[in-house]
Amino acid sequence: GAVVSQHPSWVICKSGTSVKIECRSLDFQATTMFWYRQFPKQSLMLMATSNEGSKATYEQGVEKDKFLINHASLTLSTLTVTSAHPEDSSFYICSVELAGGTDTQYFGPGTRLTVL
Amino acid sequence: AQRVTQPEKLLSVFKGAPVELKCNYSYSGSPELFWYVQYSRQRLQLLLRHISRESIKGFTADLNKGETSFHLKKPFAQEEDSAMYYCAPDNNNDMRFGAGTRLTVKP
Numbered sequence: 001g002a003v004v005s006q007h008p009s010w011v012i013c014k015s016g017t018s019v020k021i022e023c024r025s026l027d028f029q030a031t032t033m034f035w036y037r038q039f040p041k042q043s044l045m046l047m048a049t050s051n052e053g054s055k056a057t058y059e060q061g062v063e064k065d066k067f068l069i070n071h072a073s074l075t076l077s078t079l080t081v082t083s084a085h086p087e088d089s090s091f092y093i094c095s096v097e098l099a100g101g102t103d104t105q106y107f108g109p110g111t112r113l114t115v116l
Numbered sequence: 117a118q119r120v121t122q123p124e125k126l127l128s129v130f131k132g133a134p135v136e137l138k139c140n141y142s143y144s145g146s147p148e149l150f151w152y153v154q155y156s157r158q159r160l161q162l163l164l165r166h167i168s169r170e171s172i173k174g175f176t177a178d179l180n181k182g183e184t185s186f187h188l189k190k191p192f193a194q195e196e197d198s199a200m201y202y203c204a205p206d207n208n209n210d211m212r213f214g215a216g217t218r219l220t221v222k223p
Binding site: 034036038040041043044046049091093095104105106107109110112 | 148150152154159160162165200202204206208210211212213215216218
């Protein structure tokens with residue numbers, strides 16, 4: 001199956017700083033990437049759909065100016081949490097979908113963000 | 117290392133037949149277990165989670181700690197159950213996804 005990496009795997013930052021999380025598809029080109037977040041003891045929540053070369057589509061209630069998504073190439077999407085606050089502490093997971101609309105998603109290992 | 121395995125990439129059954137999608141995990145501690153489903157051209161959605169012990173769309177999943185399995189079952193499959201299914205153990209907010217099983221229910 002496809003391999004998806006995320007970097008960093010965990011990050012601790014001070015309140016007010018910005019944090020960038022990378023999602024890479026290592027062995028195939030992904031036109032579509034998804035960003036999810038998961039709060040403790042809760043299920044995954046879709047934040048946005050990232051399409052290469054175009055603006056991301058954000059889910060209702062997700063602030064696009066807070067969570068900046070850039071999908072500049074077919075193998076890399078980045079999520080930047082701007083001016084992070086403790087309530088942004090969460091587990092962020094990306095997934096990629098193979099070109100051709102197979103509906104198969106490949107998930108990254110996730111990034112744990114802790115904002116102090 | 118924490119690992120989740122869905123041994124079947126593809127599973128095909130006839131309508132009305134029982135179906136079981138396998139999931140095995142290798143985790144320290146006691147993870148919470150989820151099944152997610154993605155229907156064609158739709159977004160990923162939660163199907164069920166172990167802790168709630170609910171039956172959703174006729175699906176159930178039993179946690180077997182001895183075998184470290186969390187297989188998803190349905191006694192009578194329907195065509196609308198055709199989808200991708202992902203098993204996802206969550207150990208203290210560290211969730212990992214299986215590779216997924218594509219279920220096809222034939223008429």
